Amino acid sequence: MNLIFLGAPGAGKGTQAEVVTKKLNIPAISTGNILREAVKNGTAQGIEAKKYMDSGELVPDEVVIGILKDRISQDDCKKGFVLDGFPRTVAQAEALENMGIKIDKVVEIYVSDEDIIERLSGRRVSEISGVSYHIKYKPPKVEGICDVTGEKLIQRDDDKPETVLHRLKTYHEKTAPLKDFYQKQGKLVTVIGQEKVADTTKLTFEAIGI
Numbered sequence: 001m002n003l004i005f006l007g008a009p010g011a012g013k014g015t016q017a018e019v020v021t022k023k024l025n026i027p028a029i030s031t032g033n034i035l036r037e038a039v040k041n042g043t044a045q046g047i048e049a050k051k052y053m054d055s056g057e058l059v060p061d062e063v064v065i066g067i068l069k070d071r072i073s074q075d076d077c078k079k080g081f082v083l084d085g086f087p088r089t090v091a092q093a094e095a096l097e098n099m100g101i102k103i104d105k106v107v108e109i110y111v112s113d114e115d116i117i118e119r120l121s122g123r124r125v126s127e128i129s130g131v132s133y134h135i136k137y138k139p140p141k142v143e144g145i146c147d148v149t150g151e152k153l154i155q156r157d158d159d160k161p162e163t164v165l166h167r168l169k170t171y172h173e174k175t176a177p178l179k180d181f182y183q184k185q186g187k188l189v190t191v192i193g194q195e196k197v198a199d200t201t202k203l204t205f206e207a208i209g210i
Contacts, residue, residue, distance in 0.1 A: 001026070001080045002102055003208070004087070006178060007109035008171045009164070010120040012193050016109055016204045017084040023210060027076045031085040034067050035059060054157050056166040058174060061092055065099075072101065088175045093182070106182040107207055109200065111193040113168050121161045124153040 001024060007013035014030060021028040035053065038046030045067060049059045068086055071077070083103075087093040096103070111119075122135040126146035133140050133153060140147050157163060182188040189207040194200045 001104050003082045004103055004106045005082060005084050005109065006106060006175070008111065008113070008116050009167045010116040011109045011111040012197065012200060013109045014084050015197055016107070016200060017082045019201050020204065020208065021082050023205070024080065026080040026082065028082045028084055029068070029071050031064055031068060034071060035064070038067065056158055056163040056170060058088055058170060061089070061095060064092070065095055069099065087178060090177050090181050093178055103187060105189060105208055106187045107204060108179060108188060108190045109193050110190055116168065117161065117164050120159045120164045123159045124155055126151055126153055
């Protein structure tokens, strides 16, 4: 089963994608993670992507598609996959179809803008361990310190309130039209994000039919 998860930044689509992949034993392909890895490694595509990511802009299609093509061609994607963070525009969705990739279902995780701003601006991460925390929902044992490594936690540039607002504006303008694109194909299902992750997961499983 080839799935796409849609949703504004911080809606929880990555979390649900991870749960679904474990249930179906297929990989989750997060373009955000792939891009961040490229940035961390200082690749040519990573350096190009960083300029856009830091300002909350969408990374150009040719950069994302180049990375994605390589990933989908790997053996672990033969039984299916979950795309998280791609496509973000109708042009990318069309490019996906042109690559000959069949999508079975598109799941939108919906959360209000107000809730998303609270979620993202409170997020803190460990640069070394990659562990993510939240000052309200998942605080570390010691404020500002990673439980695993003991290092100081940081707020990513793209989680700062002013950038979050810009990311949401970008999402609504460029990504929301994807809902219409997949609705017309009869592939879109919408899941209302709940306060508890487990409740959202239950609704997600029902929407996919697993």
